Amino acid sequence: MTANNTLHGKYAIITGGGRGIGRTTALAMAKAGANLVIIDLDGDKAQETKALISEIGTSVHTITADVSDQNAVENAFKNALDFFDGNLDILVANAGVPHHCAFLEIPLNEWERIIKNNLTSTFLCGQKAAQIMTNRKYGRIIMLGSISGQRGSFGRAAYGTSKAGIMQLTRVMAVELASYNITVNAIAPGPIDTGITKFGPSQEKEYLARIPSKKFGKAEDVALAAIFLADERSGFITGSVINVDGGFNAAGLMFSYNELKSFKSDSRDNNKSD
């Protein structure tokens, strides 16, 4: 096994693999030798990912399905297992939708749509994958959380709660599935430039002022974490959340050192020698 072939012969399902982080992760896993099933609402986009993977040379199959619908998930996993001859080693539960709305204004149907699309879909796919993996006594499950599920950001009541739920589900699944040699971990991206979400210049400036690395992440940064967690050798890592965020969460509310020095009115700072 070479460093570039760490998933050789493995069977992986990636939800939301039609574009963005999901597509980049699917390509990275194919390059690492995995066979792929891409499940996405958008069948045309999934086909585009398939064409890119076919050039790499591992086997790939696409399924058009809404992973927040229980029957659709049942059928999609049955279809995937037929393609994989009953094998499944890796699930990347990546499908999700963004959302911003002030807490005071969120209509119930909006709240329910985000919870269902992000959290319930992850539960459904995670449970289905785990039922297959427990029989095989092996599995790597990777869920997509978010820094928005760790911080109380404005406008993120529904989205942030769905992502916090995913990260808590990760911990409970990790505990319950550990004895089956199944690991369950989450990746929490900060702002990732997938080429789809575009910030205006002033919005970009404000964002970058709050990210210690002074740049947006790339889908490849997230894919690298997924490859690491999917590796057979990562078997002692379970129940963890890996932040891929350029230090965004570590920094919290960030003042530069010069700003801190300029807060002269705070007598405690003026009297301190440290």
Ligand SMILES: NC(=O)c1ccc[n+]([C@@H]2O[C@H](COP(=O)([O-])OP(=O)(O)OC[C@H]3O[C@@H](n4cnc5c(N)ncnc54)[C@H](O)[C@@H]3O)[C@@H](O)[C@H]2O)c1
């Ligand atoms: N991009 C970021 O900055 C960022 C930050 C934190 C977390 N995330 C999370 O990472 C994941 C991927 O983000 P992205 O930016 O690549 O998103 P994206 O919108 O570019 O791609 C999401 C893909 O998921 C598919 N999808 C959505 N809901 C689905 C459903 N119910 N059934 C099947 N397919 C569905 C879409 O069709 C699309 O192809 C999401 O869970 C997102 O919340 C992204």
